[in-house]
Amino acid sequence: MAGILWRLRNLSRYLRGSTILTANARFNRLIRQQEKSEMSKIRWYQTRRLGRESRLTRNILARRTPLSSSSNSNNSCSFIKSQIGESLSPNSYTLLAIPIMVADTNSNDKQIDNSRQELKNSSPRRQDEKTKTTSPSRLDDNLRDRGDRGERLFKWILKQRQFTDAAIEQVIQSWFEAWQRHRQQIGQFEEFWTREGNKWTDLMLVLDPEAVISNFVAQLKADEATNSNINNCKIAIGMLFNMQGFSEVKVNGQALKQTMKQPSSALRKEHKEEPIYKLDILLKHLQSKAQRLDQLPEMEFMGSVISSIMAFATLRLAEVHRDTATPLPDGAWQLHTIIRKTKVPKTTITFRPLCNRDICPMFWLSNWFKRRNKKQQNQPLWWHKSRKKEATYEQLYKAVNIIMQEAGIEKQNTVISIRKSSITKDIDQRATQQQINRFSMHADGAATVQFHYDMNLNDDIRERLAIFE
DNA sequence: GGCCAATGCTTGTAGTTGGC
DNA sequence: GCCAACTACAAGCATTGGCC
Numbered sequence: 001m002a003g004i005l006w007r008l009r010n011l012s013r014y015l016r017g018s019t020i021l022t023a024n025a026r027f028n029r030l031i032r033q034q035e036k037s038e039m040s041k042i043r044w045y046q047t048r049r050l051g052r053e054s055r056l057t058r059n060i061l062a063r064r065t066p067l068s069s070s071s072n073s074n075n076s077c078s079f080i081k082s083q084i085g086e087s088l089s090p091n092s093y094t095l096l097a098i099p100i101m102v103a104d105t106n107s108n109d110k111q112i113d114n115s116r117q118e119l120k121n122s123s124p125r126r127q128d129e130k131t132k133t134t135s136p137s138r139l140d141d142n143l144r145d146r147g148d149r150g151e152r153l154f155k156w157i158l159k160q161r162q163f164t165d166a167a168i169e170q171v172i173q174s175w176f177e178a179w180q181r182h183r184q185q186i187g188q189f190e191e192f193w194t195r196e197g198n199k200w201t202d203l204m205l206v207l208d209p210e211a212v213i214s215n216f217v218a219q220l221k222a223d224e225a226t227n228s229n230i231n232n233c234k235i236a237i238g239m240l241f242n243m244q245g246f247s248e249v250k251v252n253g254q255a256l257k258q259t260m261k262q263p264s265s266a267l268r269k270e271h272k273e274e275p276i277y278k279l280d281i282l283l284k285h286l287q288s289k290a291q292r293l294d295q296l297p298e299m300e301f302m303g304s305v306i307s308s309i310m311a312f313a314t315l316r317l318a319e320v321h322r323d324t325a326t327p328l329p330d331g332a333w334q335l336h337t338i339i340r341k342t343k344v345p346k347t348t349i350t351f352r353p354l355c356n357r358d359i360c361p362m363f364w365l366s367n368w369f370k371r372r373n374k375k376q377q378n379q380p381l382w383w384h385k386s387r388k389k390e391a392t393y394e395q396l397y398k399a400v401n402i403i404m405q406e407a408g409i410e411k412q413n414t415v416i417s418i419r420k421s422s423i424t425k426d427i428d429q430r431a432t433q434q435q436i437n438r439f440s441m442h443a444d445g446a447a448t449v450q451f452h453y454d455m456n457l458n459d460d461i462r463e464r465l466a467i468f469e
Numbered sequence: 470g471g472c473c474a475a476t477g478c479t480t481g482t483a484g485t486t487g488g489c
Numbered sequence: 490g491c492c493a494a495c496t497a498c499a500a501g502c503a504t505t506g507g508c509c
Contacts, residue, residue, distance in 0.1 A: 147474070178500045180474060228477055235499065257497085264497065318502055340501060392471070397503075414503065416479085 150187030185236035209241040210253040227263040279421040285407035290358035303399030305364040310418040333365045
């Protein structure tokens with residue numbers, strides 16, 4: 001009997017707090033939250049950015065000011081209605097508070113809760129998700145805070161399951177880069193959850209996690225979040241509920257799968273023929289560098305060594321950064337690294353002399369170590385002499401970019417393009433499939449190479465088709 | 470300038486489906 | 490039952506902006 005009462009009490013709280021409110025009650029609460037949220041945002045801007053007549057602030061205030069007037073409710077109502085439609089259905093009326101940062105309102109009213117993505121799209125790589133640039137001021141505080149809250153929520157969930165601090169840390173450490181993504185997306189969910197009027201403890205009362213995630217995804221779509229962001233959020237929150245103890249079936253049901261079809265398919269890489277520069281451009285530049293080793297600044301020298309390694313070992317920059325190097329008695333050099341994307345991550349690559357000494361990784365590695373004095377010989381491979389510390393990933397990245405730009409490679413080509421160009425050259429030179437698979441070290445060699453690297457070959461075939469006897 | 474964090478892009482893996 | 494193609498998921502990599 002006590003058990004039944006306990007369940008009824010929990011069910012009652014659940015009905016009050018999360019997903020099964022009546023449409024009217026939810027609608028009224030949304031209006032109150034909306035007003036409260038808007039007012040707090042305006043206050044935030046007034047205090048944080050007082051005196052700065054930024055266009056961004058003016059835009060936001062211009063759009064939100066009516067909320068502070070006597071016609072608040074009506075305006076707010078009409079705004080919400082326009083967002084969610086006049087006829088509210090139980091699963092479509094959740095509305096996340098309007099994001100603080102708004103892009104240029106001269107064009108459309110695109111609202112993106114995830115403001116950093118707007119800053120990123122100035123890069124030539126960001127081509128699939130069109131967004132606009134906006135003032136970055138104070139944005140980062142908000143995002144960092146969001147990540148922290150996500151981390152706290154994740155840890156809190158595991159603590160409810162009696163995980164010790166050490167056990168929680170081990171769970172987190174089992175991720176490499178993915179954790180940074182998860183904590184951010186969980187933070188985004190935490191914002192959604194609390195703005196809905198829920199508390200963290202209400203998560204313990206959720207009976208249908210699929211509905212919660214679906215509502216969250218629907219809200220992200222309404223806010224015109226990017227497909228990438230929607231997918232990442234879905235993955236992170238699904239993982240969170242899994243950690244909470246829900247089965248995969250409960251978390252990732254058919255309705256959610258249906259909801260995710262569009263953003264998932266939008267992320268699939270388009271298979272298109274795109275040109276890549278000839279690797280020879282880079283190799284010729286390395287050759288010219290080899291003629292004047294003594295005059296090379298340290299960053300250029302490092303960039304040359306890395307470029308040579310990437311061209312002849314098809315390693316990714318992150319893998320090169322993890323490298324250690326050992327000389328062999330016959331003058332060859334071995335690189336030891338961890339390739340996390342393969343089934344057997346520990347990898348050793350041996351560089352032996354090439355016919356062209358000046359572009360050979362062996363030549364560049366041996367000279368890289370010759371620059372050091374005796375004390376520095378045992379320092380890490382990417383030891384920065386002038387800074388007296390190991391070079392960071394970003395420094396390696398900059399060093400390679402220097403070399404690529406000097407070589408005349410167009411700026412839109414990224415660091416990983418060295419790997420692409422190298423494998424493409426192999427294909428051009430009619431290396432066998434087996435050779436290419438071994439060289440590229442892809443787990444699923446044939447399919448991956450065909451999809452990602454078989455770039456210039458079709459042009460070559462067409463050229464040859466066009467030649468008459 | 471160095472470091473950190475966010476996030477788009479890439480790619481490996483496992484599961485599903487359909488043809489034979 | 491086998492196999493290949495397709496798909497979703499998960500996580501690593503690359504790039505970049507902001508803060509100190």
